[in-house]
Amino acid sequence: xxxxxxxxRRATEYVEPESTDLVDRGIRRGVILRRRRSALxxxxxxxxxxxxxxxxxxxxxxxxxxxxxxxxxAGVPIVATPxxxxxxxxxxxxxxxxxxxxxxxxxxxxxxxVSQPRTWGDNFIAASYVVDDGKGGSLLEVxxxxxxxxxxxxxxxxxxxxxxxxxxxxxxxEQTPGSPVPGVRVAAVRAVQLHYPDGRIIVVGNxxxxxWKKAPITRAKPLFTVAQLTALADxxxxxxxxxxxxxxxxx
Amino acid sequence: xxxxxxxxxxxxxxxxxxxxRTAWLLVxxxxxxxxxxxxxxxxxxxxxxxxxxxxxxxxxxxxxxxxTFVSQWRRRxxxxxxxxxxxxxxxxxxxxxxxVALQRALxxxxxxxxxxxxLRFFEDRSVEQxxxxxxxxxxxxxxRTSRALxxxxxxxxxxAVHLASL
Numbered sequence: 001x002x003x004x005x006x007x008x009r010r011a012t013e014y015v016e017p018e019s020t021d022l023v024d025r026g027i028r029r030g031v032i033l034r035r036r037r038s039a040l041x042x043x044x045x046x047x048x049x050x051x052x053x054x055x056x057x058x059x060x061x062x063x064x065x066x067x068x069x070x071x072x073x074a075g076v077p078i079v080a081t082p083x084x085x086x087x088x089x090x091x092x093x094x095x096x097x098x099x100x101x102x103x104x105x106x107x108x109x110x111x112x113x114v115s116q117p118r119t120w121g122d123n124f125i126a127a128s129y130v131v132d133d134g135k136g137g138s139l140l141e142v143x144x145x146x147x148x149x150x151x152x153x154x155x156x157x158x159x160x161x162x163x164x165x166x167x168x169x170x171x172x173x174e175q176t177p178g179s180p181v182p183g184v185r186v187a188a189v190r191a192v193q194l195h196y197p198d199g200r201i202i203v204v205g206n207x208x209x210x211x212w213k214k215a216p217i218t219r220a221k222p223l224f225t226v227a228q229l230t231a232l233a234d235x236x237x238x239x240x241x242x243x244x245x246x247x248x249x250x251x
Numbered sequence: 252x253x254x255x256x257x258x259x260x261x262x263x264x265x266x267x268x269x270x271x272r273t274a275w276l277l278v279x280x281x282x283x284x285x286x287x288x289x290x291x292x293x294x295x296x297x298x299x300x301x302x303x304x305x306x307x308x309x310x311x312x313x314x315x316x317x318x319t320f321v322s323q324w325r326r327r328x329x330x331x332x333x334x335x336x337x338x339x340x341x342x343x344x345x346x347x348x349x350x351v352a353l354q355r356a357l358x359x360x361x362x363x364x365x366x367x368x369x370l371r372f373f374e375d376r377s378v379e380q381x382x383x384x385x386x387x388x389x390x391x392x393x394x395r396t397s398r399a400l401x402x403x404x405x406x407x408x409x410x411a412v413h414l415a416s417l
Binding site: 004005007008009010011012013014015016017018019022023025026027028029030031032033034 | 256263275285292293295299350369373375
């Protein structure tokens with residue numbers, strides 16, 4: 001149908017984008033996608049959400065830690081301390097994965113049992129525990145990094161889940177219900193990302209299973225609410241690796 | 252690495268106008284078309300280091316755009332506007348009429364059928380190539396093409412002859 005070809009080409013002859021920064025926006029979004037790919041190895045439906053949170057599944061490194069029969073650990077209650085003033089550029093000391101794991105453990109509320117400690121990451125640091133309040137184990141994972149570029153809510157794939165605080169910190173929320181298909185074990189996920197103006201990034205994720213996929217669903221919903229995860233991410237106890245941290249410096 | 256970034260930026264500037272026109276045909280809305288192009292450029296940027304293995308990066312970018320459109324529709328169920336907005340700049344009266352009529356007709360099609368027609372007729376690709384692009388069998392592409400064209404004929408009716416003569 002040559003007429004349709006001709007119609008389409010004539011109809012679009014004078015069609016041009018209104019934005020003059022479309023290429024720049026595409027590149028900025030591409031940087032985000034490239035960094036997410038470096039952290040993602042899974043491909044199940046929940047992975048799309050976890051990719052948005054920068055979560056990964058493999059590459060875990062057991063460093064020893066409590067057995068599953070360990071007594072509940074008393075930790076610092078999760079307290080929200082958001083800043084209403086522009087975030088000062090705090091110096092980033094050379095944090096280690098063990099530091100991050102200890103911080104995560106210390107922020108788990110008192111009376112909850114923690115088990116299965118893990119750390120991993122190449123140009124970021126990640127740590128996780130399975131946290132149990134007596135109603136079923138719940139994977140709690142954190143990732144920290146620092147980079148030079150910054151995101152904006154306008155460029156996000158889901159800007160409705162993105163807010164900008166008065167100090168310029170960007171908050172991204174992701175929630176997925178998990179797979180409804182019987183026998184397909186994909187955890188429901190709640191994840192919070194904080195992108196500080198000075199380049200520090202923290203991602204905190206929580207699920208209703210002891211793993212993101214291929215593990216039994218242990219509870220109806222993730223243990224922590226979005227507000228609690230946000231408070232955990234906001235904690236001043238976190239230390240961040242510097243820009244360029246890790247072995248994959250070419251990304 | 253800087254050279255690769257510069258190469259991509261040059262590629263993106265050259266290809267964006269055509270990507271946008273394709274996106275506009277697919278989604279029928281300027282803002283959604285820009286979002287689709289942005290996402291396509293982002294995916295191309297992400298894959299740019301391996302681009303030397305691709306014979307035709309420009310054609311590949313069009314494929315990525317079509318696939319992104321189909322997958323986004325499946326995830327988000329984009330709300331299609333029944334009528335296209337009137338273009339702000341009208342070089343000739345016939346152009347606005349043609350754009351509105353074509354967008355209205357394309358909006359009557361399922362997104363996958365729309366993608367098939369745009370790839371086949373705007374991008375001038377073969378049935379076999381479109382099948383590869385969209386992950387379908389050639390027979391399915393032929394069926395969709397016939398069905399979509401018939402639908403366009405019904406929607407456009409006598410306008411098809413009129414529009415072709417503008």
